[in-house]
Amino acid sequence: LPESRLYQSNDKSPLQIFVRAKKKINDIYGEIEEYVHETTTFINALHAEAEIVDKAERELFESYVYKVAAIREVLQRDHMKVAFFGRTSNGKSSVINAMLREKILPSGIGHTTNCFCQVEGSNGGEAYLMTEGSEEKLNVVNIKQLANALCQEKLCESSLVRIFWPRERCSLLRDDVVFVDSPGVDVSANLDDWIDNHCLNADVFVLVLNAESTMTRAEKQFFHTVSQKLSKPNIFILNNRWDASANEPECQESVKSQHTERCIDFLTKELKVSNEKEAAERVFFVSARETLQARIEEAKGNPPHMGAIAEGFQIRYFEFQDFERKFEECISQSAVKTKFQQHSSRGKSVSGDMKSMLDNIYERITIFRNLKQDQKNLLTERIQGTETQMMQVTREMKMKIHNMVEEVEEKVSKALNE
Numbered sequence: 001l002p003e004s005r006l007y008q009s010n011d012k013s014p015l016q017i018f019v020r021a022k023k024k025i026n027d028i029y030g031e032i033e034e035y036v037h038e039t040t041t042f043i044n045a046l047h048a049e050a051e052i053v054d055k056a057e058r059e060l061f062e063s064y065v066y067k068v069a070a071i072r073e074v075l076q077r078d079h080m081k082v083a084f085f086g087r088t089s090n091g092k093s094s095v096i097n098a099m100l101r102e103k104i105l106p107s108g109i110g111h112t113t114n115c116f117c118q119v120e121g122s123n124g125g126e127a128y129l130m131t132e133g134s135e136e137k138l139n140v141v142n143i144k145q146l147a148n149a150l151c152q153e154k155l156c157e158s159s160l161v162r163i164f165w166p167r168e169r170c171s172l173l174r175d176d177v178v179f180v181d182s183p184g185v186d187v188s189a190n191l192d193d194w195i196d197n198h199c200l201n202a203d204v205f206v207l208v209l210n211a212e213s214t215m216t217r218a219e220k221q222f223f224h225t226v227s228q229k230l231s232k233p234n235i236f237i238l239n240n241r242w243d244a245s246a247n248e249p250e251c252q253e254s255v256k257s258q259h260t261e262r263c264i265d266f267l268t269k270e271l272k273v274s275n276e277k278e279a280a281e282r283v284f285f286v287s288a289r290e291t292l293q294a295r296i297e298e299a300k301g302n303p304p305h306m307g308a309i310a311e312g313f314q315i316r317y318f319e320f321q322d323f324e325r326k327f328e329e330c331i332s333q334s335a336v337k338t339k340f341q342q343h344s345s346r347g348k349s350v351s352g353d354m355k356s357m358l359d360n361i362y363e364r365i366t367i368f369r370n371l372k373q374d375q376k377n378l379l380t381e382r383i384q385g386t387e388t389q390m391m392q393v394t395r396e397m398k399m400k401i402h403n404m405v406e407e408v409e410e411k412v413s414k415a416l417n418e
């Protein structure tokens with residue numbers, strides 16, 4: 001892979017909200033794991049020594065070890081997921097490539113993407129593919145080969161190909177954003193399966209429209225189903241191919257306001273997923289192809305406008321960046337809530353349960369200790385009593401012996417005299 005461009009970390013990115021939250025919750029769970037291990041060892045020892053803890057309790061503590069380990073594993077894999085939908089050729093794959101700053105996904109005229117493609121970050125600088133149901137890593141040496149591999153894989157349109165791309169090549173991948181590209185919503189009859197298989201854990205949806213035409217019934221229907229299955233999905237709308245409007249400057253503004261109004265109505269009145277103000281922040285007019293070209297030029301050290309397709313490049317480029325910023329804010333906040341809220345309340349309940357069990361055990365230990373102390377006291381009392389008795393007996397014996405000796409002495413001297 002060419003190593004011409006390595007992206008530096010951007011700590012001001014809103015994605016850091018998620019990155020930091022993930023680190024924090026992982027650290028906390030690391031501590032919980034240690035604490036659970038220590039406690040289990042202690043509880044096992046208690047069981048072996050004094051039988052204060054019964055078998056059921058021991059088993060319950062051991063189950064916490066597994067529970068915490070399982071949550072830790074899920075946590076390490078948690079990511080932010082964005083899924084792109086829209087009609088064939090609207091530029092879904094091009095938008096993802098522009099965000100990744102590299103032409104990773106195949107794009108082209110006609111029906112290009114023929115199954116779901118998920119792009120996610122890989123460690124160790126490796127690039128490879130994995131198809132559904134197989135653990136085999138298909139190595140990808142270059143992008144052309146990736147496109148060929150995707151074409152050759154005879155896959156059903158709702159199956160998933162996972163593309164692992166080196167994290168260090170793109171800051172979004174580094175910060176755990178996962179991209180899901182889809183075939184056009186107009187080419188499938190299985191939209192319900194698509195939603196069930198690929199959308200239920202998406203944090204953000206991006207509807208990519210073609211600004212040269214208007215939103216189609218298939219696109220609308222798809223999002224109606226999404227919003228029935230998910231409560232208030234986060235939806236962004238990109239009116240792509242906006243560079244085409246440069247050819248008709250006289251009607252540019254009126255077309256823009258017509259599209260804007262329709263998009264806002266769709267989000268507010270039809271889907272009812274946001275209010276007017278929020279919806280206005282979710283609609284953008286961009287050119288994915290131009291943005292990608294500009295970014296490729298930038299990476300070569302050239303000014304971005306060298307990638308311009310038409311008049312008005314700068315405005316469209318800014319608008320794409322504005323979209324990315326708002327998208328980053330939205331996805332990281334949403335992912336923190338949906339992915340971590342549950343884990344933190346589970347962590348709380350595990351530590352709460354353990355605490356009350358330990359309190360209970362502590363109470364039993366205290367009672368046990370008091371009982372032992374009482375027994376000890378009783379024993380001491382008895383010993384003390386016996387000691388006094390012994391002393392008395394000894395004293396009496398001494399007297400007796402003394403008397404006996406005297407008597408014997410007396411008797412002996414009397415006998416001698418006689």
Ligand code: GTP
Pocket residue numbers: 086087088089090091092093094095106107108109110111112113114182183184240241242243244286287288289290309
């Ligand atoms: P499918 O995978 O077939 O569903 O299409 P898609 O939505 O992924 O579209 P894709 O990204 O493959 O783009 C289709 C064609 O439109 C390609 O030739 C792109 O280069 C071109 N294209 C994409 N975005 C733009 C844009 O903003 N402006 C212009 N002029 N062309 C674009």
Ligand code: MG
Pocket residue numbers: 092093094106107112113181182
């Ligand atoms: Mg595509």
